[in-house]
Amino acid sequence: MTTTATVGSLLRTWRERRGISQLELAGRADSSSRHISFVETGRSRPSEEMVLRLAEHLDVPVRDRNALLLAAGYAPRYAHTPLDDPSMEVLREALERLLTGYEPYPALVVDATYDVVAANRGIMMLLEGMPEHLLAGPLNAMRLTLHPEGLAPRIHNLAEWRGHLLAQMERQIALARSAPLRALYEEVSAYPVPAAAAERPGEDAPDGALASIALPLRIEHDGHLLSFVSSISTFNTPMDVTVAELAIETLLPADPATVKYLRSLAP
Known part of the structure; x- marks a missing residue:
């Protein structure tokens, strides 16, 4: 019963x-x-x-x-409009302008279970060389980052970054008690850690004020070690479930070498 x-x-x-x-x-x-x-x-x-x-x-x-x-016996107050609905066109265009304007630096938009709903060329650059099975279907930021065939082998401080991501998910689960998010957490937390991505001993962190005040993501691309600090933004006072569950993540270069390298790749 x-x-x-x-x-x-x-x-x-x-x-x-x-x-x-x-x-x-x-x-x-x-x-x-x-x-x-x-x-x-x-x-x-x-x-x-x-x-x-x-x-x-x-x-x-x-x-x-x-x-x-x-x-309580009342009608729902908040709509749940699919992002591809025509009424969401203004929002989609605004997000695209934001992501494009942030280039050449990486930025993406994810939903409540970290499925990627939009990403710019900076993100796609980091995903170069990923296996097709990880890029098929809806992209998921957590799977792409922590999967042993994904970005994990390229992350130089994987132990720290993995711990940060899993702790972030744990906090969200404690607040929202989301079954889909819990299932995703159980999946990605069980991924084996690639031996090649173990913490590199004796490596100094790149120079940069940002890396000294926030945990940086240190990731390799085409032989270059890049350093980013992550920032996440959400919408204030959302009136739609879909909008409320969107998060915009921007990766801010944490040292001059990363800035120089990304600018050199810009069209």
């Missing part, structure tokens, strides 16, 4: 996941701990406005806010 979760139980789960007490949540949402308790136990049905207010203060992802509204 399947039991449907109530809005109260869902809100309690999110509150406990965030480590917030009923009193603290009540203060943030301009309510009372008594009312929060009544909502969680089902003694009180929250208004649509209250559901959204609590979801906002609990930092509930947009996709799950729809689930809260449905559980």
